[in-house]
Amino acid sequence: MSASLLEIRDVSVSFLSDGGFVSAVSNVTLDVAAGEIIGIVGESGCGKTTLAMAVMGLLPSSARIEGEIWFRGTNLFGLSESERRKFRGEQIAMVFQDPLSSLDPSFSVGSQVAETIRTHRRLRRGDARRQALGLLREVGIPSADVRFDDPPHKFSGGMRQRVVIAASIANDPALLLADEPTTALDVTIQAQILVLLRDLATRHNTTIILIAHDFGVVAELCDRVAVMYAGQLIEVAPVANIFEHPLHPYTKALLAAMPSVERPPGTLQVIQGQVPDLSAPPPGCRFAPRCAYRMDQCQETPISVTESPGHEVACWLYPPGMPPVDQTTG
């Protein structure tokens, strides 16, 4: 694996709410290698979007942030807002779930892509326009020269997401954060966007962090997968391992909850209980109250161990210093 592009070191984020702090992300450490596509998976409220926003520097000022995020040797949390702004869009870009809210309804799509280019580079209008047109063509907008001056509302959801992707790659960022980029799209359009992202990543050697809740989308696009639960990172593994040898009971349960033709109706695995209240999270492993393999030790925070090359899990079923065996099989 090549050198790390992004190093997330013990990052915690909490928000003030109703007089107390709610911890959205707790002590997450994760390295992202240059050129890889890594998926961050989890259900609503697990902290995956908050983590992406921390990398992007888009958290509200009320958020309490701890830890460090290193990007190419710079600690992003040590930068001023104006320095941060220079990174954003130029070196780190983001694509959001809802393309319509990322676009300004009163400007043409082409001018918005051109604007993104001119924000970071001194270019003449005509040159920026030419480059923007090239980008719209690259992301597959049909008759891009004609559609250049159309406002966002004249585009379908899938086409808008292509425009947003064009704007995000306009300055050839090293890192692209994609937060549920296909969730609002129909399945055949989702397939088109996934193939587009894969092609762009290969062509521009862009590193992608994909935030997703759908394991199918992750399997389609990612090299590695990080699973989050209640603000904590619980398992990181190469994509094949996650599907073939998931280790953490939560990862296993999530995979078994997916509807599939192989499972008879009515037999999907159900995870009992609910996600903990993050203003007063349970001590130790946060999944323990719902876990079928709960032990006394789970009251202590599990230590992340490497079970096989690149496959880390934070669960007491895999205690540190023990030979790697899968104890939950069968």
Added chain:
Amino acid sequence: MTLVGQPVLETRALEKRYQLGNRLIGSVTVLRALDGVDLVVNEGESLAIVGESGSGKTTLARCMAGLVSPTKGAVAFDDTDISTLRGRSWHAFRRQVQPIFQDPFSSLDPRWTVAQTIAEGLDSYGIGTKADRAARVAELMSQVGLSTSLLQRRPHELSGGQCQRVGIAAALALQPRVVIADEPVSALDVSVRAQVLNLLARLHEDLKLTLVLITHDMTVVEHISDRVAVMYLGRIVEVGPTRELLRSPIHPYTRALVAAIPRPDPRRRMTSVPVKGEIGSAISIPSGCRFHPRCPIAEPECSTIDPPLIAFGEDRVAACTVEANRRSAEKRGAGKHHPAGRTGALGEQR
């Protein structure tokens, strides 16, 4: 697989048009949401209607539930056109065909408690005594897996999964024969979705409910449905038993839809885009076969001939003349034209 009975709900050449624009300034356009839909739902089956945004699946569901009246054609319940029902017989229909909606939160009245919401139907039909109704509400709550400690809660105090269960309990209160569920799990997280899907499967099995499931999610379809109808731009383009339809889709659109399902298997990645372009607008439906502008196997005649649903074997139909011709060339007599009208109707005949 469930034993399937007589047709219970049926659409006959169903059309629904919406006029857009302003008649005063003379700029009226017509949106053809449903453009001739023939579909039969058999008693006791679980039928999925799939399609992408703009395919007309929600309009079809609303027509079938009697919430929207069609522009042309008819919806028949027990072989009676529901537009002819009045008074008591209309209420009987509404009682027996119950809808469940996508957004579990906004489909509940925020001022009402769980108990009031579930009892609404019982109250308005004046069923039983007050005590009977309370007992029935408790029974329904346990049926959908809700604790009775939630009886006095209001929607904002419930999770998404709990709201959806309340919606399901309310739909079941009047013991309907048919439940029409429009994207019942698409707003829910994976683990909660599993609970609601298990619940729907169990109700279908235990109560012999006829389940019409409207969805865009093919993984839900393959898990829960006996039969699938695929919609594209206001028409049904293919109907068949779920497993066979997914294993060997006939219509090129169904093929693309199946190929586009993101599989949780990194070894089976998509190698190319399953289908180019996007679903057109229901305002200007393409001539001939409505899928032909995107179709990878379109022939010149596809832009002029609007294909009917053609029988492919005993229980499968698809609206593709190119496939029909290809197969009949391969095997004489395999792809005969199906008698018009009730073409989508073939259930599993066994």
